[in-house]
Amino acid sequence: MVDIPESLLRRSAEAKAKALGVPVEQVLAEMKGEGPAVEVPQAEIVEEAPFPDEQSRSEPPAEQVDDPVEEAPPSTEEVVEEVVAASPSSDDEAFPSAAAEVEERGPVAVEDKPEDSPTAEDHGTDNAKVAGLVSPRPSVPPTGLPDGVRTQRLLTVVKARAIQDVKPEPQDKVNTWPHLMLVEFGALLAITALLVIMAVVIHSPLLDPANFNATPNPSKAPWYFLGLQELLSYFDPQIAGVTVPTIVGIIGFMMVPFVDRNPSTRPSDRKFAILLYSIFISGAATLTILGVLFRGRGFNFSYPWKDGIFFDDLKDWVDFE
Amino acid sequence: MANRNGKTGLRDRIKETNDKLWSSQVVGAILRPGSPFKQGYSDSPRNRSYVVMNNVLYHLHPVKVKRHAVKLSYTLCLGGLSFFLFIHLTITGIFLMFYYTPTAELAYVNIQELSTDIAFGSLVRNMHRWGAHLMVLSVFLHMSRVFYHGAYKPPREFNWVIGVVLLFLTLLLSFSGYLLPWDQLALWAVTVGTNMAGFVPVVGDQVKFVLLADVEVSAAGLLRFYVLHVLFFPFIIVIFMSIHFWRVRKDGGISGPL
Ligand code: HEM
Numbered sequence: 001m002v003d004i005p006e007s008l009l010r011r012s013a014e015a016k017a018k019a020l021g022v023p024v025e026q027v028l029a030e031m032k033g034e035g036p037a038v039e040v041p042q043a044e045i046v047e048e049a050p051f052p053d054e055q056s057r058s059e060p061p062a063e064q065v066d067d068p069v070e071e072a073p074p075s076t077e078e079v080v081e082e083v084v085a086a087s088p089s090s091d092d093e094a095f096p097s098a099a100a101e102v103e104e105r106g107p108v109a110v111e112d113k114p115e116d117s118p119t120a121e122d123h124g125t126d127n128a129k130v131a132g133l134v135s136p137r138p139s140v141p142p143t144g145l146p147d148g149v150r151t152q153r154l155l156t157v158v159k160a161r162a163i164q165d166v167k168p169e170p171q172d173k174v175n176t177w178p179h180l181m182l183v184e185f186g187a188l189l190a191i192t193a194l195l196v197i198m199a200v201v202i203h204s205p206l207l208d209p210a211n212f213n214a215t216p217n218p219s220k221a222p223w224y225f226l227g228l229q230e231l232l233s234y235f236d237p238q239i240a241g242v243t244v245p246t247i248v249g250i251i252g253f254m255m256v257p258f259v260d261r262n263p264s265t266r267p268s269d270r271k272f273a274i275l276l277y278s279i280f281i282s283g284a285a286t287l288t289i290l291g292v293l294f295r296g297r298g299f300n301f302s303y304p305w306k307d308g309i310f311f312d313d314l315k316d317w318v319d320f321e
Numbered sequence: 322m323a324n325r326n327g328k329t330g331l332r333d334r335i336k337e338t339n340d341k342l343w344s345s346q347v348v349g350a351i352l353r354p355g356s357p358f359k360q361g362y363s364d365s366p367r368n369r370s371y372v373v374m375n376n377v378l379y380h381l382h383p384v385k386v387k388r389h390a391v392k393l394s395y396t397l398c399l400g401g402l403s404f405f406l407f408i409h410l411t412i413t414g415i416f417l418m419f420y421y422t423p424t425a426e427l428a429y430v431n432i433q434e435l436s437t438d439i440a441f442g443s444l445v446r447n448m449h450r451w452g453a454h455l456m457v458l459s460v461f462l463h464m465s466r467v468f469y470h471g472a473y474k475p476p477r478e479f480n481w482v483i484g485v486v487l488l489f490l491t492l493l494l495s496f497s498g499y500l501l502p503w504d505q506l507a508l509w510a511v512t513v514g515t516n517m518a519g520f521v522p523v524v525g526d527q528v529k530f531v532l533l534a535d536v537e538v539s540a541a542g543l544l545r546f547y548v549l550h551v552l553f554f555p556f557i558i559v560i561f562m563s564i565h566f567w568r569v570r571k572d573g574g575i576s577g578p579l
Pocket of ligand 1: 396399401403404460463467470472473477480483485487488491562565569574576
């Protein structure tokens with residue numbers, strides 16, 4: 001038997017003991033496999049057998065498992081056992097957001113939780129599983145129990161449509177821990193190292209104190225606005241300062257998903273979109289580089305190798321003059 | 322347990338205390354049932370799930386993700402890096418706040434002190450500054466990667482819109498911080514930048530006035546930029562980031578392989 005957390009086991013044992021009218025210790029011992037089986041008038045704690053289709057779903061087909069470290073996801077038996085262990089009291093103890101999920105999706109599997117499957121395709125499968133999970137339970141209520149004690153609960157109501165939607169589509173998934181989190185941790189370390197090295201090597205600029213009476217020549221915006229400033233030097237400010245950044249920049253970008261109605265994500269199907277975006281990037285990069293390197297006194301065109309670079313952000317690092 | 326002198330050895334006592342601590346009610350209340358911190362971690366599929374499930378991490382990550390989603394070559398981790406940089410900037414920014422006064426008299430002097438007198442001041446200031454530039458870059462690259470993958474297509478349209486807001490907020494955060502050293506670079510770069518805002522038709526002058534608390538950059542503008550920079554924009558961006566991350570998950574994890 002898998003190691004069920006002590007507290008869950010205990011709660012489960014208490015509920016069972018209450019239902020059967022026997023001491024808790026006896027049930028607990030039996031659950032841990034240490035004591036004799038409890039005499040039960042009618043067996044209603046059901047050890048579920050895994051269902052064939054779940055088996056195939058939770059274990060990816062052999063050829064997809066190319067990572068030797070990878071193990072099969074928690075097997076269905078484990079999951080079902082956990083449901084059984086937890087069900088007499090409260091499910092959301094064992095599955096923190098099972099209850100929330102139920103609210104959101106309507107009829108939903110208690111069982112689906114450990115896999116956390118937010119995609120629409122999964123719902124059908126989950127519901128089907130619940131249908132399987134609920135039905136083998138005894139339909140006749142056990143007799144001879146104290147009043148008010150129920151040994152079964154309605155897990156969910158499965159709508160007919162949901163069952164018909166079944167799409168047992170195996171998803172090739174891996175555990176977040178360790179597969180994703182180790183990558184993230186590596187990225188965190190790398191970016192921290194990069195920052196520290198940059199901070200040691202490149203000093204931040206600090207020029208003379210602010211002076212309203214001494215306009216530096218040239219005056220440049222921060223680099224991410226230099227492309228705009230560059231545009232401003234070609235066009236009327238009404239166009240460069242307003243139309244371009246607000247309309248194109250903000251509104252235009254927000255509208256991208258609603259303008260590009262092509263459903264495909266294959267690069268070969270989206271040549272035009274890719275072309276447009278690439279033009280945008282190269283344009284922005286060109287303007288920014290022009291603004292950073294090729295603008296000198298009076299924001300006039302200048303050659304960095306002849307006239308020097310006018311970019312004070314890096315002033316304390318490289319001596320351009 | 323007693324050692325051969327009949328006394329309880331130090332190691333045993335530590336072990337005993339340790340066991341007592343981990344089975345105490347306080348620890349039991351802090352850690353969720355089944356937390357690997359509580360029952361020890363041995364590598365098993367169940368424990369791998371528990372690491373995420375019994376942890377606040379569950380707010381950020383599902384227990385399982387698509388296999389291709391963990392390949393570095395798909396996201397290049399750019400969204401994650403933007404987020405890490407934001408965390409870095411928050412931490413280094415708090416350090417800087419201890420030494421910085423947003424007044425025309427003191428701002429410049431404080432930055433000078435940070436660069437020369439204060440232990441690690443120069444390092445932290447540099448990290449904050451280059452981190453900010455890197456964040457603008459990484460957010461922009463993240464947007465480009467999302468575009469090239471077509472990852473803004475249904476059902477992810479809304480998250481793209483949220484993303485554009487995030488890009489805009491990132492620029493505003495960086496720009497509002499630019500004024501704070503109160504040197505010639507800061508003053509005139511922000512003058513050029515806010516002049517551009519002034520070109521907005523109809524409301525341009527009003528926008529500029531709201532940003533600067535004046536018609537030109539001034540001491541009042543310095544205070545305004547400071548509050549926007551350390552409080553207002555971070556507050557707003559955290560809200561939008563939360564929505565962004567939540568939607569990444571609700572839209573079915575990151576987009577499929579191409
Ligand atoms: C502060 C800025 C931002 C942060 C911290 C951030 C963070 C993230 C993270 C962590 C992801 C998960 C996948 C990945 O790492 O690529 C993601 C996905 C996504 N982001 Fe961002 N993002 C930011 C800005 C943006 C911007 C500017 C856009 C677009 C305009 C955007 C659009 C998207 C979309 C559409 C997804 C889903 C991608 C997919 O499913 O493959 N985000 N973001």
